[in-house]
Amino acid sequence: MEFSGFDARGYRTVDVRTGYVEWVASYEDTVEDVMDLALLERLVDPVWPEVARAADLGCGTGRTGEWLRGKGVARVDGVDVTPEMLDLARRRGAHDRLVEGDAISTGLESGSYDLVICSLIDEHLADLGPLYAEAYRLAAPKASFVLVTYHPHFIMTSGMPTHYTNAAGENVAISTNVHLISDHARAGLRAGWRLAELHEGVIDDDWLAVKPKWERFRDHPISAAYAWRKDG
Numbered sequence: 145m146e147f148s149g150f151d152a153r154g155y156r157t158v159d160v161r162t163g164y165v166e167w168v169a170s171y172e173d174t175v176e177d178v179m180d181l182a183l184l185e186r187l188v189d190p191v192w193p194e195v196a197r198a199a200d201l202g203c204g205t206g207r208t209g210e211w212l213r214g215k216g217v218a219r220v221d222g223v224d225v226t227p228e229m230l231d232l233a234r235r236r237g238a239h240d241r242l243v244e245g246d247a248i249s250t251g252l253e254s255g256s257y258d259l260v261i262c263s264l265i266d267e268h269l270a271d272l273g274p275l276y277a278e279a280y281r282l283a284a285p286k287a288s289f290v291l292v293t294y295h296p297h298f299i300m301t302s303g304m305p306t307h308y309t310n311a312a313g314e315n316v317a318i319s320t321n322v323h324l325i326s327d328h329a330r331a332g333l334r335a336g337w338r339l340a341e342l343h344e345g346v347i348d349d350d351w352l353a354v355k356p357k358w359e360r361f362r363d364h365p366i367s368a369a370y371a372w373r374k375d376g
């Protein structure tokens with residue numbers, strides 16, 4: 145679904161690479177752990193220390209990879225389309241291998257990962273189908289696919305795209321799409337995945353501690369984490 149019909153900000157919009165090349169300087173200071181890492185903490189399955197090899201699609205600066213390594217995941221390969229984000233991930237050192245490429249055609253080895261994870265990138269994709277299909281191709285039998293996403297309700301109700309403030313102080317939007325929960329269900333099931341868990345993160349006291357201005361959004365869902373399982 146097009147974001148433009150919900151846009152309450154009217155920021156100038158740039159494509160993914162243009163946006164993240166500029167956002168990279170302040171990304172780590174602006175992304176909130178409560179958006180994604182707090183939801184990962186709530187997943188019961190996968191059992192993180194049992195994951196031998198993970199593929200981190202849209203790995204960015206390596207936040208997700210570092211979190212996985214902290215949970216005992218033995219090996220993490222990362223893919224991202226923005227070289228400047230990969231440079232920070234390389235410095236962070238959480239990944240074994242870092243590849244510049246598209247999350248929907250990674251070039252990584254088929255059937256070789258017992259976890260595929262993708263955090264906070266799918267709003268940049270027009271269509272979810274190729275992402276779920278690529279994750280399925282990479283997954284070993286019984287593997288998990290964990291996807292953390294910006295909640296469609298929050299995008300619609302706030303009218304706020306993924307955005308950053310550039311060096312000149314201008315707020316700039318990065319091309320954003322709205323994916324309904326049913327879009328994820330359709331894409332995941334079509335690719336062959338079985339849904340094992342779904343968690344929604346709402347604006348609560350933890351959120352308001354970092355974003356006090358969001359009191360008007362209290363109890364609104366802002367992010368979601370899907371855990372899918374490959375049977376057989």
Ligand SMILES: C[S@@+](CC[C@H](N)C(=O)[O-])C[C@H]1O[C@@H](n2cnc3c(N)ncnc32)[C@H](O)[C@@H]1O
Binds near residue numbers: 164175224226247248
């Ligand atoms: C909001 S950041 C998330 C980074 C990281 N997963 C995290 O949670 O901090 C989104 C990242 O997705 C990357 N990205 C967006 N579209 C992509 C695509 N089609 N293929 C690979 N990476 C992509 C961007 O370059 C950026 O690094």
